[in-house]
Amino acid sequence: MSAWAAQRRLQSDGHRHAVSIALHQGCQNQPQTDGLSDVTFVSTTPARATDWWRGAIIYQIYPRSFADSNGDGIGDLPGIIEHLPYVARLGVDAIWISPFFRSPMKDFGYDIADYRDVDPMFGTLADFDRLVQRAHELGLKVMIDQVLSHTSDQHPWFVESRRSRDNPRADWYVWADPKPDGTPPNNWLSVFGGSAWQWDPRRRQYYLHNFLASQPDLNFHHPAVQQQVLEDIRFWLERGVDGFRFDACNFHFHDRHLRDNPPATQRDTKTVMETNPYGMQRHLYDKTQPENLVFLQRVRALLDEYGAASVGEVGDDDSLKTMAAYTADGDKLHMAYSFNLLTSERSAAYIRQQVEELEAQMKDGWACWSFGNHDVARVMTRWGGPGASTDFIKVAGAMLMSLRGSVCWWQGDELALTEADIPFEKLQDPYGKAFWPEFKGRDGCRTPMPWSSTRPHGGFSGDATVEPWLPVPPEHLARAVDLSEADPASPLQALRRFMAWRKAQPALIGGDIRFFDAPEPVLALARTPAADQPGDAVLALFNLGSEPVSFELPQAPASVALDDHGFAGAHRQAQRFTLPAYGAYFGKMV
Incomplete structure (x- = not known):
């Protein structure tokens, strides 16, 4: 070493000791909310100096x-x-x-x-x-x-694995025999299109590739x-x-039994585009x-x-x-x-x-x-x-x-x-x-x-x-x-x-979050410091649209406007806010 x-x-050992103490102390306190919202998400793990991430x-x-x-x-x-x-x-x-x-x-x-x-x-x-x-x-x-x-098909591990069915790395990748009619062992699809199985004439088997055929999947069951x-x-x-x-x-x-994935009841359009058939399956067995x-x-x-x-x-x-x-x-x-x-x-x-x-x-x-x-x-x-x-x-x-x-x-x-x-x-x-x-x-x-x-x-x-x-x-x-x-x-x-500015706001780094109802395209939220953190709670409003927006926010807590960070023109009068196009408001909650 x-x-x-x-x-x-050594630093890590000290970190684990601090974690143990923090968790012990945290068990003595129940999570609390400040009553500003019906739904408040409260962090249960106290932030620590070593948790830079x-x-x-x-x-x-x-x-x-x-x-x-x-x-x-x-x-x-x-x-x-x-x-x-x-x-x-x-x-x-x-x-x-x-x-x-x-x-x-x-x-x-x-x-x-x-x-x-x-x-x-x-x-x-x-x-x-x-x-x-x-x-x-x-x-x-x-x-x-x-x-x-997965690796490249040019990785020495795969080069060895595909040589035979009995070499030291023969089972380092996902190999499977064809069905009796020669087709792939199941219906799994590649994210990059087509079957997730590629025929290899050396072993006379298929190997799994969830992405390109040149990216064979490792067998993590080994x-x-x-x-x-x-x-x-x-x-x-x-x-x-x-x-x-x-x-x-x-x-x-992957599923050891290589079971077929069922059709998707709701098509996945977040992970892959609509033109990709990958989203038409419910991926029960090829991952996760x-x-x-x-x-x-x-x-x-x-x-x-x-x-x-x-x-x-x-x-x-x-x-x-x-x-x-x-x-x-x-x-x-x-x-x-x-x-x-x-x-x-x-x-x-x-x-x-x-x-x-x-x-x-x-x-x-x-x-x-x-x-x-x-x-x-x-x-x-x-x-x-x-x-x-x-x-x-x-x-x-x-x-x-x-x-x-x-x-x-x-x-x-x-x-x-x-x-x-x-x-x-x-x-x-x-x-x-x-x-x-x-x-x-x-x-x-x-x-x-x-x-x-x-x-x-x-x-x-x-x-x-x-x-x-x-x-x-x-x-x-x-x-x-x-x-x-x-x-x-x-x-x-x-x-x-x-x-x-964000670095000086503990609430924005590790605090809790709640949202408020606001008209599109406004996102309204509040961040409050965790129980063991100093600092102020922050009300933040964002107009994600290209036109000014004026709206009432009766459920928002009282706040004092903070630095505008270049978002000119944001204005508050009582519970009414006006945000310019692509504008934002930051307020210290009081």
């Missing part, structure tokens, strides 16, 4: 598209290091780096061929170590993607597989990472199996050795229920997020419904909310709509950061970047190619960060003559970092100010 890891483990803002970095340091048109780890001060100035707490491991890049890094090495296109292990060191110097935690449910992936997690903990984002974390296990809860407990025990945190991606028929189960009891995931706010639905009523439904089920767990990432269209386009003012991202961002939970923030959303329209001939995403033209894939949100409004390709590359792996839309240059830095009214500057 490294000296650094030993220090982390509670209420944290986690900035997602997509390495291919962040910054290219060596002029090959693809972003890399040295490029991330160079721009980490920009991320730190934004005011976030941590970075989440999408996969940078060795990979054939059939799914751009989410098909891993070596869990313990950096792909040469991104740099070296030494570059990663420098990245962790620099991030920590800037006060940023480092979380990395771990894609455990104890050696579980032990191996735990050791691979430990490898990065020893290198100093502060946590992990676990990709497709409810896909680890009970054995996964025990495995996640093993993962948590390992993370606790190092004081590290986790956030899991949940894509399920009932994602909120799974999120609650996967974060329950403090012995599985620290946080979880789903696709429920990554949809085209953006009404205030819908957002409120998602939060309230989760809070009703999540007694002691913790959510991580996100309205943008590398898998969905940019929120400025998806929620804001054509021609939306950049003021939209200001109010939407402040709203997201005011919900109870942590936040995953997608790179470039602070610049109010819109979804890029990528022509088919430049499309890279296999998902988009399979469903074109009804679905254009995920490339439109993955275009390179525009650092400069005047340099070729937005200053993304160290070599101005090199064309990036995806084109930089001309409209993004007008919102480049250099222009946003120079404009006090830019979304970048507004969100910086809001994040700085």
